[in-house]
Amino acid sequence: MDLAALRTKLESYGQEHLLQHYDRLKQEEKSAFLDELSHLDFDRVKRIYELSCEEANNSGEKQKTLEPIPESSSDSVASASDELKNEWRYAGLKAIAESKVAVLLLAGGQGTRLNVPYPKGMYDVGLPSSKTLYQIQAERILKVQKLAEEHTGKSCIVTWYIMTSEHTQTSTEAFFLKHNHFGLKKENIVFFEQYQLPCLSPEGKIILQEAGKIAKAPDGNGGLYKALRDRGILDGMSKRGIENIHVYGVDNILVKVADPIFIGFCLSKSANCGAKVVEKVHPTEKVGVICRLDGRYKVVEYSELSLELAQKRHEKGHLLYNAGNICNHYFTLNFLKDVVSNHEHELRPHVAKKKIPYIDDDGNSIKPLKENGIKLEKFVFDVFEFSQQFAVLQVVREEEFSPLKNAPGAVKDTPEMARDALCNLHYQYIVNAGGKFKSNDGKILPDISRKTVVDDSVDGSGRLPPVKCEISPLLSYAGEGLESVKDQIFHASQSTHLKADEEKNISNGNEKTSKVKEATSPKRRKGEDIL
Numbered sequence: 001m002d003l004a005a006l007r008t009k010l011e012s013y014g015q016e017h018l019l020q021h022y023d024r025l026k027q028e029e030k031s032a033f034l035d036e037l038s039h040l041d042f043d044r045v046k047r048i049y050e051l052s053c054e055e056a057n058n059s060g061e062k063q064k065t066l067e068p069i070p071e072s073s074s075d076s077v078a079s080a081s082d083e084l085k086n087e088w089r090y091a092g093l094k095a096i097a098e099s100k101v102a103v104l105l106l107a108g109g110q111g112t113r114l115n116v117p118y119p120k121g122m123y124d125v126g127l128p129s130s131k132t133l134y135q136i137q138a139e140r141i142l143k144v145q146k147l148a149e150e151h152t153g154k155s156c157i158v159t160w161y162i163m164t165s166e167h168t169q170t171s172t173e174a175f176f177l178k179h180n181h182f183g184l185k186k187e188n189i190v191f192f193e194q195y196q197l198p199c200l201s202p203e204g205k206i207i208l209q210e211a212g213k214i215a216k217a218p219d220g221n222g223g224l225y226k227a228l229r230d231r232g233i234l235d236g237m238s239k240r241g242i243e244n245i246h247v248y249g250v251d252n253i254l255v256k257v258a259d260p261i262f263i264g265f266c267l268s269k270s271a272n273c274g275a276k277v278v279e280k281v282h283p284t285e286k287v288g289v290i291c292r293l294d295g296r297y298k299v300v301e302y303s304e305l306s307l308e309l310a311q312k313r314h315e316k317g318h319l320l321y322n323a324g325n326i327c328n329h330y331f332t333l334n335f336l337k338d339v340v341s342n343h344e345h346e347l348r349p350h351v352a353k354k355k356i357p358y359i360d361d362d363g364n365s366i367k368p369l370k371e372n373g374i375k376l377e378k379f380v381f382d383v384f385e386f387s388q389q390f391a392v393l394q395v396v397r398e399e400e401f402s403p404l405k406n407a408p409g410a411v412k413d414t415p416e417m418a419r420d421a422l423c424n425l426h427y428q429y430i431v432n433a434g435g436k437f438k439s440n441d442g443k444i445l446p447d448i449s450r451k452t453v454v455d456d457s458v459d460g461s462g463r464l465p466p467v468k469c470e471i472s473p474l475l476s477y478a479g480e481g482l483e484s485v486k487d488q489i490f491h492a493s494q495s496t497h498l499k500a501d502e503e504k505n506i507s508n509g510n511e512k513t514s515k516v517k518e519a520t521s522p523k524r525r526k527g528e529d530i531l
Contacts, residue, residue, distance in 0.1 A: 001038040013042045014205070021211035021363055033212040040198070040214075048197065048349050048376050049204045055348040066300065066309060067292045068320050069392050075265065076394040090151065091267050092260030096144060097152035099159075100243040103141065103258045106221045106327070106380065107172065107250040108165035108194050114415075115407040119168040121250045122175050123404060125419040128470045128495040133250060133404070134175065138182035139473035140257040147260070147477060158258050159240055160189045163227060165218040169193050192231040194223040199356045199373050207358050207373050210365070215356050220377025221249070221327070222347055229340040237333055245336065247380065249327040251404045253418040254425065256478060265393050266330045273297075273387035274330035277323040278397040283310040287324040288381075290392060296385035299325045323392055325381060326401045335387065343386045349376040399425060426471045429479035430498075434486030437467060440493050467492045474500035 001009070003022075010016045018037060025033060077085065095101050111120045121134040131139075141158050148156050164172050173191055176182070181189055198206040199215035209215035219226070224247075228234050237245070244263055248255050256262070266274040277290055284307070288299040302310070305321060312320040356373040360366050384390060395401070402421035405413035427437065428447070437445045445467075469490070475498055476482055482498070490496050 001034070003034065006034060006037055009042070010037070013046060015042065018206060018208055018214065020361070021208070021359065024363065025212045029212045036214070045198055045200075045206070046204075047345070049200060052349045052351050052374075052376055055350070065294045066305075066321070068314075069290060069292065069297075069323055073269070073390055074323075074392040074394065077261065078394070078396055085261055088262075088264030088268060089260045091264035092262070093148045093151040093264075095244055095263055095267065096148040096158060096258060096260060097154040097156045099156045099241060101258055101263055102159040102161060102237060102240070102242045102245050104161040104224075104245050104247045105137065105163065105250055106224065106247065107162055108168055108218050108221070108223075109250070110165070110167045113406050114404070119164075119172050119175075119250075120404060121172065123415065125253065125404065125415040125422075127419055127422065128468055128497040129472070133253060134172075135179065135182050136253065136473060137250075137255065137257050138184055140255075140477060142183055143473050143475075143477045144258045144260065157185075157188050157240075159237075159242065160184065161233060161237075161245075162189065162191050163194050163221075163224055164191055165194050166196060167218070190233065190236065192227055192233055194221075194227045195219050195230075197376050199354070199375050201373050207356050209357055210359055211363065215358065215373070217354075217375040218377070220350070221380040222378025222382050224380055225336070225340050225344045225347070225378075225383065228336060229344065234333065234337055234340065243333050245331045245333065247329045247331060249403070252326065252328070252401060253404060253422050254400050254402050255328065256400060262328075262330060262393055266391050269391035270389055271330065271387075271391035272332045272335035272389045273384060274391040274393065275381070275384070276326060276328035276393050276395050276400065278326055278395060278401050280319055280322045280324045281397075283307070283319060285324070289321045290323040290325055290381075290384070291321055293385075297387060297390045298385055299379070299381045323394065326403075327380065328400075329380065330391075331383075339383050339386055343383065347378045347382045349378050351376060423467060423469045426498075427467050427469045429471060429476065429482060430469065430485050430490065430496075432479060433482035435482075435488045435490060437469075437490045437492045440491075445492055468495040470496065471498045472500050472503055474503060 007016065007019060010018055022030065022033070075084075080088075092101075105121075107119060107121050109120055111118060111123070114120060114123065116123065121137075122132050124130050124132050138160070141160055145156055145158055148154070162172065169191065176189065195218075196216040197219045199209075199217055200206060207215040244266070246258050246263065248257070262274070262276060275290055280287060280289065284302070286302045288301045289305065290297065290299055292298065293300070300321075309321060310319070314320050352375045353371040354373060354375050355368045355371055356375075357365065357367050358372070398421070402418050403413050404415060404418040408415055431437070431447050439445060471482070485498070
């Protein structure tokens with residue numbers, strides 16, 4: 001598009017200011033900027049901005065027709081019988097064994113709050129193994145494939161789809177290549193990039209960050225659906241025979257990737273869309289809750305729920321609106337195809353007010369001291385409302401949710417907290433399997449799953465101080481296969497790292513091997529292989 005035609009187009013959308021510094025650019029900069037503006041979808045930008053205005057105007061109505069999730073659509077891991085959980089697990093393992101299950105990782109975040117110059121998935125929280133979030137998740141995929149093969153006798157593939165952004169794509173791919181894709185086959189890991197949206201003024205004007213550059217930001221994890229369609233991901237899934245997709249965020253160190261119990265639960269409900277939730281700990285906890293609005297499933301943010309509704313309880317004493325959303329979802333391929341074909345344009349963007357650097361009329365670069373613009377983003381859970389076959393599984397927070405969001409020393413969601421959450425869970429796995437931990441004075445430490453336990457060794461919360469204890473995902477997916485630790489004594493003051501057979505005598509990068517106490521892997525039963 002030539003300059004004159006572009007000026008006319010910009011004027012028609014009220015964005016003619018984008019060329020006000022054009023004459024200051026060098027020739028190659030002019031060409032690049034004209035190309036960028038020529039390919040910008042101004043209709044989409046206008047539509048999304050108008051939808052965001054409608055959303056803001058209608059936000060006050062959200063409390064009027066709320067109702068909790070119906071019991072027929074939900075269940076709880078904590079209250080379900082072992083028999084029922086085994087039914088879910090076996091159904092999930094069967095689907096995995098047939099290579100009908102894929103996992104999709106949302107990894108477009110820049111790690112800004114962590115204060116690191118690389119993607120969150122590359123972060124080392126300080127485990128005895130020094131494994132990163134990416135490696136932990138990759139090894140859980142390897143293990144769940146193995147479990148499915150052992151259960152059915154079928155060799156299988158769980159394809160890993162990883163949605164990155166302009167900021168994380170190159171570094172993420174390079175990191176996987178450097179680490180030999182963590183034992184997974186390269187062809188079974190599919191990277192794809194989410195799109196970006198221009199940052200806008202409150203009046204809908206695109207912000208000019210530099211003379212020849214507009215300000216942009218990723219379009220949120222709800223940008224997944226446009227990317228699935230336009231990047232050809234759904235077509236690729238169809239060719240692979242995939243039917244069920246587990247979608248999750250990169251920052252949850254406890255995520256059970258391709259969880260057979262969750263997959264099987266959703267299959268048992270004939271769900272085309274599902275979510276894992278954790279119980280809200282108190283009415284004002286800052287977490288969105290899944291409920292129904294006008295008969296449609298929604299995530300209502302804590303700021304949109306009145307205190308009166310947030311405090312309501314049912315007869316069993318639990319909060320009525322207690323289904324805390326943790327970005328852990330299930331979709332069928334057919335549901336995703338329907339969303340991208342018929343509903344993606346209906347997704348209403350959410351407005352985030354931000355301090356966005358810009359260039360003023362005189363060509364000066366300005367870093368604002370207060371919010372001057374908005375970033376528009378969509379959320380992955382915004383598609384819940386399009387499902388008539390929705391299912392919700394409540395899981396135990398201590399077993400499945402500990403997000404890594406903030407830098408060390410922050411109040412919550414820090415690397416230290418993520419590390420301790422995983423170590424405490426693995427401590428409990430060992431105790432459940434019959435292992436024991438003792439303190440320096442020779443006392444056997446109690447079962448930390450009971451918050452009511454109080455003695456000289458626990459802190460003010462009723463929980464034991466964290467023990468640095470790690471079980472490789474290649475050894476155990478969720479506490480199974482640890483028979484060999486029965487009656488073993490571990491020292492709470494030392495780091496403990498239980499490895500799978502193939503990991504032994506292999507250095508894992510910066511692993512602190514001098515501090516690691518290694519346990520023997522369980523002996524193989526006849527006809528069984530242990531990863």
